Amino acid sequence: MRGIAIAQEKGGVGKTTLCHLLALGAYWHKEQAYFMHTDNREPIAVHGRPYGYYDAREPERLSILIDSVINKDGVCIIDSGGNRPEFDKWVSQSVDLVIIPVIPDYEAVMLGIAHRENLASYGAKHVKFLLNSVSSNRNEQQRDQREYFDLLPSADILGKIGKVAAVKRLRESDKTAFVTPPTNVNNLARKLYKIVNAELTAIERESAIAA
Numbered sequence: 001m002r003g004i005a006i007a008q009e010k011g012g013v014g015k016t017t018l019c020h021l022l023a024l025g026a027y028w029h030k031e032q033a034y035f036m037h038t039d040n041r042e043p044i045a046v047h048g049r050p051y052g053y054y055d056a057r058e059p060e061r062l063s064i065l066i067d068s069v070i071n072k073d074g075v076c077i078i079d080s081g082g083n084r085p086e087f088d089k090w091v092s093q094s095v096d097l098v099i100i101p102v103i104p105d106y107e108a109v110m111l112g113i114a115h116r117e118n119l120a121s122y123g124a125k126h127v128k129f130l131l132n133s134v135s136s137n138r139n140e141q142q143r144d145q146r147e148y149f150d151l152l153p154s155a156d157i158l159g160k161i162g163k164v165a166a167v168k169r170l171r172e173s174d175k176t177a178f179v180t181p182p183t184n185v186n187n188l189a190r191k192l193y194k195i196v197n198a199e200l201t202a203i204e205r206e207s208a209i210a211a
């Protein structure tokens with residue numbers, strides 16, 4: 001089992017959306033995904049999706065779910081929302097890669113940098129930033145890069161995920177039945193999966209060489 005956590009103290013940067021996108025991307029690439037919803041501020045209803053989506057808001061429930069998938073093939077995706085130091089410590093010790101989404105917003109960048117330092121101090125070995133909600137407009141993109149994204153160390157940026165309004169449908173399905181997403185959402189999901197899969201493969205290669 002490969003383990004990914006998506007974490008960021010700043011709210012509304014796309015943690016939950018990116019978890020859904022990544023799980024959907026895994027589905028399109030025929031890898032089993034287990035999305036653990038752990039954000040205890042947010043109630044969910046788990047409806048039929050083409051990937052596993054589990055209510056893991058109770059720590060005991062999360063631990064039972066993790067035990068049941070740990071020896072399976074696939075990717076376990078943990079939505080690590082909110083300011084929860086104890087949970088961050090567990091995440092730092094338990095997953096292969098932590099992804100910190102950053103949007104074009106000064107507070108999101110600064111909290112993302114601070115969060116990365118915290119995770120590293122808890123022992124997380126692989127923590128990367130992901131630029132989310134990147135504008136498709138060239139001028140806006142250049143401005144956001146200059147004003148916000150250039151504040152991040154470029155070697156630690158995993159990639160960019162564009163701003164696609166239809167991703168909200170993935171979240172709407174927390175309340176209503178899951179509807180097959182439109183092509184632009186599926187393409188974004190495939191792109192995110194490829195970015196994450198390439199990083200995990202590099203981490204796996206690195207640890208094989210070290211062993």
Ligand SMILES: Nc1ncnc2c1ncn2[C@@H]1O[C@H](COP(=O)(O)OP(=O)(O)OP(=O)(O)O)[C@@H](O)[C@H]1O
Nearest residue numbers: 011012013014015016017081133162163164165168
């Ligand atoms: N790439 C994107 N393109 C367009 N909209 C996006 C994108 N990513 C996220 N959003 C939108 O941003 C809003 C916040 O996203 P989301 O709820 O996933 O963030 P979050 O980090 O999980 O928030 P919270 O901290 O409250 O749990 C949602 O309305 C979502 O649809």
Ligand SMILES: [Mg+2]
Nearest residue numbers: 015016039081
């Ligand atoms: Mg969320």
